[in-house]
Amino acid sequence: MSGGEYLADGKNQSLFKDKPIKILLAKPGIDGHDRGMFVLARAFRDAGMDVLYAGLLPTPEDVVDTAVNEDVDVIALSLLNGAHLTVFKKVMDLINKRKIDDIAVVGGGTIPDQDKPKLEKMGITGNYGPGTPLKVIIDHITERATEARSRKNRN
Amino acid sequence: MNVDELFEGIRKRDLRSVSRSISIFEDDLQSSKADELMKRIYPITGRAHIIGITGPPGVGKSTLMGRLSKRMKETGKDPALVAIDASSPFSRGSFLGNRIRMQDSLRENGIFMRSLSNRGFKGGLSLSALGAVKVLDASGFDPIIIETVGSGQSDLDIISIADTTAVILAPGLGDEIQAIKAGIMEIGDIFVVNKIDREGAFLAMKDIQDTLSLGKSGNWIKPVIGTNSLTGEGLDELINEIDQHKKFLGNGSGRDTRPTSELYLLLENRIRKLIESYVSDDESTADIVSLVRSRKIDPYEASEAIIRKSFGHVGKN
Ligand code: B12
Ligand SMILES: Nc1nc2c(ncn2[C@@H]2O[C@H](COP(=O)(O)OP(=O)(O)O)[C@@H](O)[C@H]2O)c(=O)[nH]1
């Protein structure tokens, strides 16, 4: 335990040395179900992450540009409109085209079980739907973010 | 990416290198890499005009910045943006919400913008902002516009790294404006009343003008501009005033104090970190703290004791 935690019950943030996990939440498609985004944004912030939200109707290009300029560790793609197979793939294609291997991509929303292996194969993991405990989501993201971060910091 | 690659990337304005370099200045665990990188880029900085945007939360700073950068781009400038959000006092996390307000302007015009969390840094300005500004400067962006957290008077550090500081206010701040004026009137070079579409804008502008006329006036006469960031009204005037202020500084009428004030900002921070590193990870500090908890000693004595045990040798010869 660090002195900071002794001094202020762990609330003295200036003593945290490492950069928090940075995550971009995005709905890259015509999907106005934003309630889940706010639930996740809040949960991620409370779990100590720096959270960005891509706003309404970003294109796959917007998502990747924002992720690069903000140097995020994780892109969290969410769709409840059923278009995940095509749209998530577009994001992945851009990432591969730009040879980005140090940003993890996770997915979620209303994703039928039979689609999950297809997304996994593209490199999109998680793919959690309604009712998933937040802890499960946060643990998974932390794991993926840690991998991404260590790739960022290699020389 | 190693420092050589990052440096090359910055010079070629490869955005992945630019943004990765900024991250390095955000991460204390990489401070030796940050030191090395700063050494490389500092000699090629100093070309960009640095504009600080400050003012209370909700007055429209982010919206204005988006619009302003778009307008600048249209008039042939090459802006890049940095916006600082406050981190949660309860987790170290943050919601980086400034971006959402400017996303559309950025997207349409391909403008580089980076969000930073202040991570509890008290001055309202993340220390990493200084690193970010240097990186962007080195890759040739000009101007660089920084939005502060917006906690009013505690944002004063902005003057340490900005050439031109614009203070943004809006009608309807009520009595709050009196408190704000106390600290902020001195630091602004340009005053903006945003949301002129709202009632009370004219009075707010007049109020600020009156307050400014009471203060000491140097050679630079501080303008008060009305803007509407939703329509873009008044932004050309704002750009013009920024250009005028830049010219004013260039004439040598304003002294170039930025390198010195930046240095002090850094020194202050390094010293604070040094103190923290002495105080933390130490069993005897924990013992002292538990003595305070059990009310055996008071906090004044405790802080004295911590300082003495950590820095006892300092200054005693
Ligand atoms: C509330 C709701 C609405 C509200 C949305 C309000 C808002 N601003 O969000 C309103 C009424 C506006 C609405 C409209 C529509 N809806 Co609706 N809606 C729902 C409903 C009932 C709940 C969604 C919700 O808010 N859940 C609560 C939040 C917290 O959960 P969540 O979003 O699922 O997110 C959680 C998880 O999924 C997961 N998660 C989500 N994303 C991600 C991403 C990552 C990376 C991870 C790790 C996890 C993760 O974590 C979140 C937190 O636990 C669902 C049914 C359902 N049970 O899901 C239908 C549902 C999503 N809607 C549906 C439809 C069809 C529509 C409409 C097209 C209806 C119409 N014909 O007009 C419109 C489209 C609106 C639009 N512009 O997109 C369908 C979609 C079917 C499909 N996939 O093909 C659903 C599934 C209902 C159904 N069974 O038919 N809807
Ligand atoms: N009416 C009006 N609203 C504005 C104007 N500029 C910004 N806003 C709104 O004010 C709110 C706060 O804006 P934001 O840019 O986030 O303010 P910040 O906290 O100072 O960065 C948003 O809802 C904006 O849409 C303006 O000129 N007029």
Ligand SMILES: [Mg+2]
């Ligand atoms: Mg803002």
